[in-house]
Amino acid sequence: KNQVEQSPQSLIILEGKNCTLQCNYTVSPFSNLRWYKQDTGRGPVSLTIMTFSENTKSNGRYTATLDADTKQSSLHITASQLSDSASYICVVSYNAGNNRKLIWGLGTSLAVNP
């Protein structure tokens, strides 16, 4: 069964600290993996998208890693800011016949406190 699991479910850190969010998937055949940030009451915003051959991709203070062998991805946030408080959702795309489909994780809720 195609699944995307994220951990931890929620996380509280102090402003300025680093944190790492995890995503494990059992999706096949894999196409790409995306990380989205979703502020409360808003739509998700894309942070990174990684294909099979990419191990690391950065977007400012966000760095995503992908290990396609172990089917794991992480999102590292450096020097956290209050505005990083949001839900971070891992999404894996796979090929289904002529279509590409997305499997959404439930997200990690991050709270950055002053």
Added chain:
Amino acid sequence: DTGVSQDPRHKITKRGQNVTFRCDPISEHNRLYWYRQTLGQGPEFLTYFQNEAQLEKSRLLSDRFSAERPKGSFSTLEIQRTEQGDSAMYLCASSQDRASGANVLTFGAGSRLTVL
């Protein structure tokens, strides 16, 4: 172009009423998606269009739900005879289909529906 626009942002209705949401995608995007999201859950796929053609519908899209994209630009999502279980955030997203498959979905801010 200011991104994906959804209207209304909030809708409160009584059970049994019909509601319609509108989505204006990014103009050069040929794909348009509708998702539903409840509190604490990730978005659940409902349906998507490539241009004006509705290519896929989720089992979640019961016969009370209908989506259209008549001219391949904006889309509407109508819910008939609303039920309390329909209360959710309805998200619209658009993308430009790429052969590589790495098409990035750009989401709107969502339309929050509350059914009393």
